[in-house]
Amino acid sequence: MAQETKPQTAKSKSASLQISIFDISGTKKTPVKVSKEIFGKKVGDQLLAQYVRVYLTNQRQGNANSKTRSQINLTKHKAWRQKGTGRARHGAKSAPIFVGGGVAFGPKSKTYQLKLNKKQRKSAFFGALTKAFEQNNIFGLSDSSLTVKPKTKEVSGFLKKLDIDSKKVLLVLPKLEKNNLVMASRNIPNVELADVRSLNTYTVMKQDKIVFVQNALAVLEKHYLSSNES
Numbered sequence: 001m002a003q004e005t006k007p008q009t010a011k012s013k014s015a016s017l018q019i020s021i022f023d024i025s026g027t028k029k030t031p032v033k034v035s036k037e038i039f040g041k042k043v044g045d046q047l048l049a050q051y052v053r054v055y056l057t058n059q060r061q062g063n064a065n066s067k068t069r070s071q072i073n074l075t076k077h078k079a080w081r082q083k084g085t086g087r088a089r090h091g092a093k094s095a096p097i098f099v100g101g102g103v104a105f106g107p108k109s110k111t112y113q114l115k116l117n118k119k120q121r122k123s124a125f126f127g128a129l130t131k132a133f134e135q136n137n138i139f140g141l142s143d144s145s146l147t148v149k150p151k152t153k154e155v156s157g158f159l160k161k162l163d164i165d166s167k168k169v170l171l172v173l174p175k176l177e178k179n180n181l182v183m184a185s186r187n188i189p190n191v192e193l194a195d196v197r198s199l200n201t202y203t204v205m206k207q208d209k210i211v212f213v214q215n216a217l218a219v220l221e222k223h224y225l226s227s228n229e230s
């Protein structure tokens with residue numbers, strides 16, 4: 001009995017990895033099978049949180065810089081004589097208490113770069129896609145949509161048909177170049193366009209819904225599952 005049930009379980013798991021495909025009018029088409037290596041890889045929330053922390057930290061420029069009193073280009077002449085003025089004794093006017101003087105304990109430029117190794121980055125990316133897939137947040141758009149009329153109402157109507165017009169939507173294209181679909185989408189405030197090769201974990205996680213142009217799914221697998229993926 002054990003030998004009979006095992007292959008059935010494996011078959012059911014592979015058959016479940018499908019993404020629904022719609023045309024621009026919202027009509028459902030034949031679903032597309034996707035790789036379980038990308039959309040079936042579960043990872044811990046700790047790795048996803050670590051990736052987000054590293055990604056956001058690496059966005060910091062760290063170029064804030066202030067001059068100390070030794071770097072101020074002012075005269076080194078004593079501000080006033082040592083005694084007899086009734087005021088506190090002072091040396092050069094480059095001291096921090098004077099206007100135009102140096103800054104005491106001010107910020108200095110530094111690098112905030114953190115690192116994740118390649119295996120962690122890939123696992124986090126696939127894990128984020130898997131989480132979105134399991135939550136039914138990933139849809140497919142037929143390739144014919146690339147030649148849709150370059151009118152905002154075309155894409156806006158598609159989003160309304162899927163009831164995601166009020167969500168943050170990531171539209172993933174095989175190649176981010178000027179075409180009718182891009183022109184019809186770029187004026188919608190809650191729609192972000194992305195090239196499939198430039199996707200990352202943070203971009204995936206910050207969106208409510210992700211819409212892949214059908215051919216972008218094939219490019220995704222070819223690019224990220226190839227042996228020479230960088």
